[in-house]
Amino acid sequence: MPVKKHWLYPVLALLLLAGCRKDLKVVPVTDKGTLPTTLSISSLFQNNIVVQRDKPANIWGQAPANTQVTVNVSWSSAAIVTSADASGNWKVSVPAAAANTTPQAITVKAPGNSTITISNVLIGDVWICSGQSNMVMPVDTMAPFKGVLNYAAEIATANYPMIRMLTVQEDIEPSPIASLNKPVSWSVCSPATVGRASAVAYYFARKLNTTLNVPIGIIVSAVNGSNCQDWANVEAIENDANVANNYLAGSSGLYNGMINPLINLSIRGFAWYQGENNQGDPSLPAYTQLNADLVKGWRTKFSQPELPFYYVQLTPFAADYNSTTPPGGNPLSDYLAYFREAQANMRPLLANTGMVVTMDVGDPANHHPPNKEPVGERLGLLALNYTYGQSVPCVGPQYASFAANQSTVTINFAPGTANGLTTGNNVSLKQYFFLAGTDHVFRQGQAAILGNTIVITAPAGTPLPVKAVRYAFTNAPVTNLQNSAGLPAEPFRTDNWSN
Numbered sequence: 001m002p003v004k005k006h007w008l009y010p011v012l013a014l015l016l017l018a019g020c021r022k023d024l025k026v027v028p029v030t031d032k033g034t035l036p037t038t039l040s041i042s043s044l045f046q047n048n049i050v051v052q053r054d055k056p057a058n059i060w061g062q063a064p065a066n067t068q069v070t071v072n073v074s075w076s077s078a079a080i081v082t083s084a085d086a087s088g089n090w091k092v093s094v095p096a097a098a099a100n101t102t103p104q105a106i107t108v109k110a111p112g113n114s115t116i117t118i119s120n121v122l123i124g125d126v127w128i129c130s131g132q133s134n135m136v137m138p139v140d141t142m143a144p145f146k147g148v149l150n151y152a153a154e155i156a157t158a159n160y161p162m163i164r165m166l167t168v169q170e171d172i173e174p175s176p177i178a179s180l181n182k183p184v185s186w187s188v189c190s191p192a193t194v195g196r197a198s199a200v201a202y203y204f205a206r207k208l209n210t211t212l213n214v215p216i217g218i219i220v221s222a223v224n225g226s227n228c229q230d231w232a233n234v235e236a237i238e239n240d241a242n243v244a245n246n247y248l249a250g251s252s253g254l255y256n257g258m259i260n261p262l263i264n265l266s267i268r269g270f271a272w273y274q275g276e277n278n279q280g281d282p283s284l285p286a287y288t289q290l291n292a293d294l295v296k297g298w299r300t301k302f303s304q305p306e307l308p309f310y311y312v313q314l315t316p317f318a319a320d321y322n323s324t325t326p327p328g329g330n331p332l333s334d335y336l337a338y339f340r341e342a343q344a345n346m347r348p349l350l351a352n353t354g355m356v357v358t359m360d361v362g363d364p365a366n367h368h369p370p371n372k373e374p375v376g377e378r379l380g381l382l383a384l385n386y387t388y389g390q391s392v393p394c395v396g397p398q399y400a401s402f403a404a405n406q407s408t409v410t411i412n413f414a415p416g417t418a419n420g421l422t423t424g425n426n427v428s429l430k431q432y433f434f435l436a437g438t439d440h441v442f443r444q445g446q447a448a449i450l451g452n453t454i455v456i457t458a459p460a461g462t463p464l465p466v467k468a469v470r471y472a473f474t475n476a477p478v479t480n481l482q483n484s485a486g487l488p489a490e491p492f493r494t495d496n497w498s499n
Contacts, residue, residue, distance in 0.1 A: 036062040036088035039113035048186035050217025052266035053099045060091035074104045099214040124215025126267045129201040131274035135222040140195030163189035168221040171257030180261045203376025221258045230254040236297025246286040269308035284342035292349040308352040310382045315362030318476035336475040354382035360488040364476035396487035404466040411454040418452045420484025432477040434470045437463035468495035
């Protein structure tokens with residue numbers, strides 16, 4: 001597939017994005033022309049759908065202009081009556097209902113038209129899962145993806161009838177459309193259906209369903225090789241001058257075709273895994289703001305301003321893995337570390353956001369690492385803690401401060417994040433700690449765990465005092481520092497230097 005070059009990293013971009021990037025060309029939509037002549041319901045409403053609990057739920061469709069439409073839902077005794085407008089559009093709002101695992105039904109009637117019945121409806125929580133290829137990657141093998149770890153066993157045990165899954169097909173549009181142009185269907189999670197589902201979305205849904213015991217609906221709207229600006233609505237970009245300068249041209253095509261048709265839905269929130277296509281952007285502060293503007297734009301369009309947004313930081317990856325001797329890439333290359341920092345910097349800009357750290361589950365040789373279960377489950381932990389109010393650990397150790405004493409530095413972490421500081425499988429701590437003295441040159445230190453802190457000894461030749469510390473601040477360090485919950489330490493730097 002063709003790749004998008006970038007002037008800062010022309011060779012690097014080719015290596016990173018080959019086989020992943022698609023040129024997103026906008027194809028004009030053919031005018032549908034005539035007014036509707038029969039009763040219909042939005043294609044999002046099909047058998048097996050999950051309707052969002054605890055919020056009024058919109059149901060909508062089309063009918064001949066001015067036709068009376070009657071909607072009945074089995075979980076409420078009152079019929080809801082409306083009329084199609086002059087363009088043939090109708091919409092009703094169903095009162096909020098509690099979670100319900102008993103199959104329900106929706107019926108829609110209009111004089112002179114066949115009755116529409118939607119069956120096996122559950123009431124629970126609906127999450128939209130979006131982004132690029134690491135969100136697309138299915139549980140099963142499906143070119144170009146090779147499946148998740150132990151995919152055959154994962155598929156065989158995926159009997160979760162309260163999880164329902166819908167995948168939106170790729171559709172790039174020049175302007176926002178009201179209805180999906182391509183067919184979709186809701187499937188019940190089973191060994192027969194889960195293989196084609198987004199692995200990250202599936203593991204996320206499974207964590208929520210098995211913990212909360214409520215139905216979970218996941219709508220996967222993601223495209224391989226897509227940019228963040230493809231998913232942001234154009235108004236959100238236009239309203240931010242710096243973002244518009246960097247990203248307005250050619251933006252919003254995927255939002256128009258794959259997010260805007262969903263905005264009438266009541267939902268619980270969003271899960272997002274994107275960044276590979278933006279990692280070489282010339283202005284990383286602009287990317288941080290772009291992603292924040294995307295969130296604000298989606299919340300506005302869905303008319304639900306507090307919707308949670310949980311996202312995944314990029315995994316370790318060495319684009320030059322096979323071009324070094326021995327293979328593994330340049331261990332000091334760090335452009336991805338700056339991009340991960342740009343991703344992390346979105347959290348202070350917005351409430352109801354959280355970031356999954358994946359430094360321990362990446363594969364330096366693979367931009368699509370197969371270990372997707374921890375990624376989806378960590379998204380679930382963020383939701384369980386922040387959205388559902390459960391007291392579960394959801395973040396790993398986060399840097400708070402450092403104290404230098406001659407050649408020794410102690411790293412302190414944010415309270416509660418580093419309880420039971422340890423390493424994965426209790427093996428030796430991987431030494432991804434670098435210190436810089438007065439010459440601003442970073443040298444690898446020797447680190448050890450001491451209680452809930454890290455103590456680092458500066459190497460000989462470091463001009464003291466120590467001025468800055470960096471942890472896992474390179475492209476491809478697969479780390480093993482974690483807390484007692486098994487959640488990895490977040491990479492960090494204490495400086496703002498350009499080197």
